[in-house]
Amino acid sequence: MSNCTVETCTVETSDGAKLNTRLFRPREAKEGNDPVVVLVHPYSVLGGCQGLLRGIATGLAEKGLQAVTFDMRGVGRSTGKASLTGFAEIKDVIAVCKWVSDNLDANRILLVGSSAGAPIAGSAVDQIEQVVGYVSLGYPFGMTASILFGRHHKAIIQSPKPKLFVMGTRDGFTSVKQLKNKLSSAAGRVETHLIEGVSHFQMEGAAYDTQMVNLILEFIVSL
Numbered sequence: 001m002s003n004c005t006v007e008t009c010t011v012e013t014s015d016g017a018k019l020n021t022r023l024f025r026p027r028e029a030k031e032g033n034d035p036v037v038v039l040v041h042p043y044s045v046l047g048g049c050q051g052l053l054r055g056i057a058t059g060l061a062e063k064g065l066q067a068v069t070f071d072m073r074g075v076g077r078s079t080g081k082a083s084l085t086g087f088a089e090i091k092d093v094i095a096v097c098k099w100v101s102d103n104l105d106a107n108r109i110l111l112v113g114s115s116a117g118a119p120i121a122g123s124a125v126d127q128i129e130q131v132v133g134y135v136s137l138g139y140p141f142g143m144t145a146s147i148l149f150g151r152h153h154k155a156i157i158q159s160p161k162p163k164l165f166v167m168g169t170r171d172g173f174t175s176v177k178q179l180k181n182k183l184s185s186a187a188g189r190v191e192t193h194l195i196e197g198v199s200h201f202q203m204e205g206a207a208y209d210t211q212m213v214n215l216i217l218e219f220i221v222s223l
Contacts, residue, residue, distance in 0.1 A: 002058065002062065003026065003027050003028075003062045004025060004027060004058055004061030004062050005024075005025050005027060005061075006023070006025075008020065008021070008023075009099075013091045013094075014095060015080075015088075015091055016080075017073040017080030018080075019070045019071060019073065019095065020050070020071045020077040021068060021069070021070040021099070022050060022054075023066065024057040024061035024066065024067040025066055026063075026065065026066070030064030030065065033108060034064070034108070035108035035133070035220060035223070036065070036067070036100050036108070036109050037057075037065055037067040037068070037109075037112055037220075038067075038068045038096055038100060038121075039053040039056060039068065039069045039112045039113075039114070039117075040072075040112065040114065040117035040118070041053055041069065041072065041114060041117050042117055043086075043117075044072050044074060044075045048075070048114075048116065048117065049071055049075050049076055050069035050071045050076070052114065052204060054069065055206050056212050057069050059209055059210060059212075060216065060217070063213065063217060065217075066106075068096060068100055070096050072120075073089060073092055078092075085151070086116060086123075086148070086149060086152065087123075087152075090127070093111070093121055093124040094124050094127055094128060097109055097128045097130065106130060107130055108130060108132045108223075109128065109132065110132065110133050110216070110223070111124065112136075112216060113136055113137065113139070114137040114204060115138045115140060115200065116149060118137065119140065119152035121134065121136075122134060122136065122139070122152055122155055122156030125155065125159050126159050131161065133161055133162045133163065133164075133219065133223050134159070134162070135164045135166065135215070135216055136164070136166065137166050137203065138166070138200050139174065140173040140174055141153070141178050141182045142173045142178055143178075145173045157182065158187050159187060159188060162188060162189040162190075162219075163189070163190055164190075164215070165179060165191070165192045165193070166192075166193045166194075166195070166212070167193075168194070168195045168196075168199055168200060168202060168203045169194050169197060169198065170198060170199045171199060172200045172201075179192065191219070195208070195211070
């Protein structure tokens with residue numbers, strides 16, 4: 001039996017989209033003021049959905065944290081229409097974080113974005129007072145991906161909030177050199193964690209969920 005419970009609810013955005021949302025809770029609450037972890041899934045247009053983050057959310061809840069996943073607009077049971085560039089979806093992240101703050105009595109939130117969810121989450125970081133840190137799992141900084149997501153870069157690069165960038169050295173969308181160049185001008189505390197020989201979609205796979213959970217937990221301790 002899992003050491004966590006899963007509850008489903010609907011969160012409405014400022015422009016009326018209704019988002020299917022899941023809350024992963026530990027069976028035994030942990031003492032302290034740990035942040036609630038809000039996870040933002042990969043690119044909707046290519047089949048990204050909250051189910052891809054279930055393993056990480058479950059792992060975090062089993063370690064005593066509350067974690068939230070949601071389907072962005074136009075995905076699964078969520079209403080609305082997915083956008084190509086992810087700008088409409090910033091409203092989704094803000095709405096879910098507001099729901100977390102209002103309903104879970106959470107004054108601290110950690111935003112975690114996977115793949116294209118990373119630029120979307122990054123654009124929301126400074127629009128949400130309760131967000132105390134940010135983790136990117138495979139941020140697509142490369143040239144081709146930047147055609148779609150390039151206008152998101154500035155927000156997270158300029159944010160003073162602590163941030164961790166996790167990436168495989170064989171990412172495919174972003175080279176190690178591109179990552180380092182991009183982060184060289186970043187504000188605030190910036191950490192990187194490179195996973196040797198791992199590709200972008202490999203890192204998204206279930207085999208790496210435990211490693212992602214541990215990296216997130218280590219980062220939370222440092223906040």
